[in-house]
Amino acid sequence: xxxxPGQFAGDRVEITGDDARxxxxxxxxxxGDKFIVSDGxxxxxxxxxxxxxxxxxQAAVIEELEMKNEPRLAVTIAQSLPKGDKxxxxxxxxxxIGAVSFVPFLSERTIVQYDAKKExxxxxxxxxxxxxxxxxxxxxxxxxxxxxxxxxxxxxxxSDYDAVYFCYExxxxxxxxxxxxxxxARALQEPLARASLLLVVGPEGGFTEEESRAAEAAxxxxxxxxxxxxxxxxAGMAALVCALYESGEMG
Ligand code: SAM
Numbered sequence: 642x643x644x645x646p647g648q649f650a651g652d653r654v655e656i657t658g659d660d661a662r663x664x665x666x667x668x669x670x671x672x673g674d675k676f677i678v679s680d681g682x683x684x685x686x687x688x689x690x691x692x693x694x695x696x697x698x699q700a701a702v703i704e705e706l707e708m709k710n711e712p713r714l715a716v717t718i719a720q721s722l723p724k725g726d727k728x729x730x731x732x733x734x735x736x737x738i739g740a741v742s743f744v745p746f747l748s749e750r751t752i753v754q755y756d757a758k759k760e761x762x763x764x765x766x767x768x769x770x771x772x773x774x775x776x777x778x779x780x781x782x783x784x785x786x787x788x789x790x791x792x793x794x795x796x797x798x799x800s801d802y803d804a805v806y807f808c809y810e811x812x813x814x815x816x817x818x819x820x821x822x823x824x825x826a827r828a829l830q831e832p833l834a835r836a837s838l839l840l841v842v843g844p845e846g847g848f849t850e851e852e853s854r855a856a857e858a859a860x861x862x863x864x865x866x867x868x869x870x871x872x873x874x875x876a877g878m879a880a881l882v883c884a885l886y887e888s889g890e891m892g
Contacts, residue, residue, distance in 0.1 A: 750846035
């Protein structure tokens with residue numbers, strides 16, 4: 642379970658809200674039962690239940706654990722807002738695989754209407770999905786889910802990353818595997834080195850040529866993901882697996 646650093650002070654942890662209900666009602670927790678808590682930043686521990694009532698679980702630290710389930714290559718998925726609940730699928734699956742952050746954005750061919758009033762509720766739901774997927778995947782950190790950005794705002798963030806790959810279905814030259822080999826050899830050669838990578842994925846109708854030029858001008862490398870056209874919700878997952886494989890996270 643993920644808790645705030647405030648709930649996880651010294652050798653005690655206090656769990657409330659949905660997580661407490663999950664322990665009590667779903668897991669049928671009993672005194673002495675053990676589980677893992679993380680503050681999502683710097684601390685993870687095996688704890689045992691000491692006290693509980695209907696809404697709150699108090700547990701004591703049994704053993705501090707090493708936080709070792711986060712990849713050295715921090716991959717952010719920038720996803721042009723897809724239709725329906727596909728963004729939820731992207732967040733859930735890419736959290737399991739190992740993405741550290743999600744940035745939804747609007748591009749020229751984004752089909753869905755962006756309703757700023759409904760955004761709060763949707764963002765809260767996406768963040769809950771990231772938390773639950775992080776828990777089930779035994780991640781040490783919950784990936785962040787940012788507010789949707791405009792295309793221009795997204796371009797302005799490119800300089801925050803060590804590399805940016807613009808996934809472009811019309812790219813016939815550079816393929817993601819070749820680009821990654823060069824990048825990993827340069828950025829992750831030292832055993833303790835860390836690096837960041839932004840993967841930019843288009844909407845159902847793809848990117849325009851103008852967007853492709855703008856992305857390259859802002860510092861992105863245009864990459865193909867093979868000769869098959871992937872669904873917009875599949876492309877980020879495929880690119881993420883390539884990145885984490887190449888950086889040594891998958892063997
Ligand atoms: N029409 C389908 C859909 O509704 O999902 C396919 C959409 S595809 C155009 C969506 C995005 O996935 C593209 O803009 C690109 O970012 C990425 N993508 C899909 N296949 C790709 C490939 N072979 N190479 C590079 N990027 C790809």
